[in-house]
Structure formats: structure tokens, C-alpha cells
Amino acid sequence: xxxxxxxxxxxxxxxxxxxxxxxxxxxxxxxxxxxxxxxxxxxxxxxxxxxxxxxxxxxxxxxxxxxxxxxxxxxxxxxxxxxxxxxxxxxxxxxxxxxxxxxxxxxxxxxxxxxxxxxxxxxxxxxxxxxxxxxxxxxxxxxxxxxxxxxxxxxxxxxxxxxxxxxxxxxxx
Numbered sequence: 001x002x003x004x005x006x007x008x009x010x011x012x013x014x015x016x017x018x019x020x021x022x023x024x025x026x027x028x029x030x031x032x033x034x035x036x037x038x039x040x041x042x043x044x045x046x047x048x049x050x051x052x053x054x055x056x057x058x059x060x061x062x063x064x065x066x067x068x069x070x071x072x073x074x075x076x077x078x079x080x081x082x083x084x085x086x087x088x089x090x091x092x093x094x095x096x097x098x099x100x101x102x103x104x105x106x107x108x109x110x111x112x113x114x115x116x117x118x119x120x121x122x123x124x125x126x127x128x129x130x131x132x133x134x135x136x137x138x139x140x141x142x143x144x145x146x147x148x149x150x151x152x153x154x155x156x157x158x159x160x161x162x163x164x165x166x167x168x169x170x171x172x173x
Contacts, residue, residue, distance in 0.1 A: 038162055052130070053130060053131070053132070053133055053135075053136055053152070053154045054154055056133065056136055057136050057139075057152045057154070060136065060139075060140055061143075062136060062139045062140065062143070062150055062151070062152050063150070063151050063152070064151070064152050064153075064154055065124065065151045065152070065153050066153075066154075066155065067155055067159055067160070067163055067165075069151070069153075070095075070124065070126070070153040070155065070160070071165070073122070073124040073151065073153075074095055074096055074097055074098075074124070076122075077097075078121075078122060079122045079123065079124055080099065080113065080116050080117060080121055080122070080123050080124070081095055081097050081098040081099065081123075081124045081125075081126075082098065082099055082100075082101040082123060082124070082125045082126075082135075082138065082142075083095065083098045083099065083100050083101065083102075083126060083127070083157075084101060084102060084103045084125055084126065084127040084132075084134040084135040084137075084138040085100075085102060085127050085128055085132075085134065085157075086102050086104075087100055087102060089128065090102075091169065091170055091171060092169065093157065093161070093167040093168070093169050094157065094167060094168055094169075095126065095157065095160055095165070095167065095168075096166060096167075096168055096173070097173050098126075098168075098173070099113060099116075099172055099173065100171075100172065101113070101125075101138065102134075103134040103135075103137050103138045103141070106138055106141050106142075107141075110142075110145065117147070119146045119147055119148055120148065120149060121147065121149065122149040122151070123139075123142060123147055123149060123150050123151070124151050124152075124153055125138050125139045125142070125150065125151070125152055125153070126152070126153040126154075126155075126156045126157070126160075127156050127157075128156050128157055128158060129154075129155065129156040129157065129158030129159060130154055130155060130156070130158070130159070132156055135152055135153070135154070135156065136152055136154075139151075139152050
């Protein structure tokens, strides 16, 4: 004898039943949470995730911050926040401390922020929301200029305001 107590068939069935119950409870809770979320932030039941901006960011090597991480970065004065949308959209409402750097103007306007930036400056980029890729393209462009501490906020202004985040109107902070 090795000192091990043999496992009885009844115990195995009881354990399997408990596991099945936990799995069923997890599925039910997940379904309930997803159903109760605002429509714009629900997770699709089936989808092609390869085309989502988060998947593209992962493939590009750009870290992603979700709402809580974006809030932390916006509140951190060491982080430079760039809005990749066009100036009119920026002026209509942008995240606190955000600076306007539209993707199409980045080459020309990046020098406007030279006094704020070093290669080690943490930078958060965002645009309109989950279907907007301008922020990702801006992050890739900034990495090409030598900036290393880039983070993409894919939820953008849409998610920020949907969850009670305050926005600023007008020009630069």
C-alpha cells in the first residue's frame, strides 16, 4: 500500500457535478452581465476578432489600455495624451489634458509638442471609439519616430463619455 485512499466512483461523480454547476453558473453570469451592459459595449457572441483595433494593436506591438487604465493615464501629469481625431472633432469634446494631433497632420504638427516629449515620455493615444483606427495608426507613426512608451485607448471618446467621463471643449489645454 502506498498510503493513498482510493477514490470512489460516487466522489468522482459528485466532483464532476460540482464542476458542471460552476461552469453553468459562470455562463449564466457572463450572459447576464453582457446583456445588461450598454449596447455599444456588449461583447459579440460570435465575431471576427482579427479586424478589431485591439487585435491590430496586439499584432503591431502597441499596448492597449481599457477605461480604468485610460483614466489613470489621463490623471497622470507625466503622460502626454494625444487625440488623433480631426481638429473640429477635438474642439467639440476631448479627454481632459488631451492635445490635438490628428493622424493626417502628425508629420507636420509633432514639432509643436517637442518641449513635452522625449523618447521615454509615456503617451496615450485615442480617437472616436472602438471602430476608429486613427489612434492606432498614430501610435505606430509615433513609434517610428522613436517613442517607446505608447499606449492605445481603443474605447476613445465614445466609451469615455458613456461611462461618465468628463470631456473638455475648445482648443488645447
